[in-house]
Amino acid sequence: DVKVTQSSRYLVKRTGEKVFLECVQDMDHENMFWYRQDPGLGLRLIYFSYDVKMKEKGDIPEGYSVSREKKERFSLILESASTNQTSMYLCASSLAGAVLLEKLFFGSGTQLSVL
Amino acid sequence: DQQVKQNSPSLSVQEGRISILNCDYTNSMFDYFLWYKKYPAEGPTFLISISSIKDKNEDGRFTVFLNKSAKHLSLHIVPSQPGDSAVYFCAASSEFSSNTGKLIFGQGTTLQVKP
Numbered sequence: 001d002v003k004v005t006q007s008s009r010y011l012v013k014r015t016g017e018k019v020f021l022e023c024v025q026d027m028d029h030e031n032m033f034w035y036r037q038d039p040g041l042g043l044r045l046i047y048f049s050y051d052v053k054m055k056e057k058g059d060i061p062e063g064y065s066v067s068r069e070k071k072e073r074f075s076l077i078l079e080s081a082s083t084n085q086t087s088m089y090l091c092a093s094s095l096a097g098a099v100l101l102e103k104l105f106f107g108s109g110t111q112l113s114v115l
Numbered sequence: 116d117q118q119v120k121q122n123s124p125s126l127s128v129q130e131g132r133i134s135i136l137n138c139d140y141t142n143s144m145f146d147y148f149l150w151y152k153k154y155p156a157e158g159p160t161f162l163i164s165i166s167s168i169k170d171k172n173e174d175g176r177f178t179v180f181l182n183k184s185a186k187h188l189s190l191h192i193v194p195s196q197p198g199d200s201a202v203y204f205c206a207a208s209s210e211f212s213s214n215t216g217k218l219i220f221g222q223g224t225t226l227q228v229k230p
Contacts, residue, residue: 004158035220040124042204043159043220058217090158104218106158 003027004107006091011112019078021110023091029105030096032074034058034066037088037109049074050096081114088112118142119207121221129229134192136224138205141186145207149218150179150190153202162203163190195228202226 007022025032033048035058045058047066055066063085067075074093078085091107120139128134138148146167151159165172165179165188172179178191192199205221 033217040222042119042121042222043206045217045219048217059219092158104161106160108156108158 004091004093004105006089006107006110008110009108011110013078013081013112013114015082015114017078017081017114019081019112019114021076021078021089021091021112023074023076023093023107024072025074025093025105026072027093027095027105028071029093030071031094032068033092033094033104034064034074034076035090035092036060037090043090046076081112083114086112086114117222118145119205119219119221121203121205121224123224124222125225125227127227127229128195130197131194134190134195134199134226134228136190136192136203136205136226138188138190138221139186140188140207142207142209142219143186144209145219147208148179148181148188149206149208150177151204151206151220153204153223159204192226195226197228197230200226200228 004025013019031050034046035043037043044060046064049055049068065077089110092104094104118141149164150162152162153159163174163177163179165181170181181188202223202225204223206218
């Protein structure tokens, strides 16, 4: 079974702090994604990466950056956390290839609270 | 601008009856549609998909219908079971022929199936 592991289930940070959210997948997937889930807004794509050291902005990249130095690891960075970044963050991965679109595997999520 | 919309935040049905979850989209370039299911404290998991060349896809108790002219799709669950109680996300992609696997998600509908 594919496993996507997010390093923390709950995280509490203060405004202005630099925050790192880590995600690791164990199935050699090329694509990795960061989403945030908010009530009434659903899942919104922050950044994605289709290869090591490659990154693409999603729909809401402002205030975030990412790092993909190794194929299995995709990090989301909040340079200076703000209260409007309080959210559930979901990491996902998939193999490259259109026919495998449904094979998007999610981690369990990190609930981040910024105080 | 929400390209994929689930206008009903919640739905409650009796066990054994039909559940119908609706989804509308605005981008005519979308050519692949998926439904994901999410339980609390877990990541979303793939449920069923449909490509734009079809108008129906069935998998056991789950059927997805696509009406391209109306830019509308629906998920039917028959018969509904208490274990189906979850948040259901509609998702769409305009990149069926690409490798990035980028999905646009709706806001989600919380389904409650009462015993």
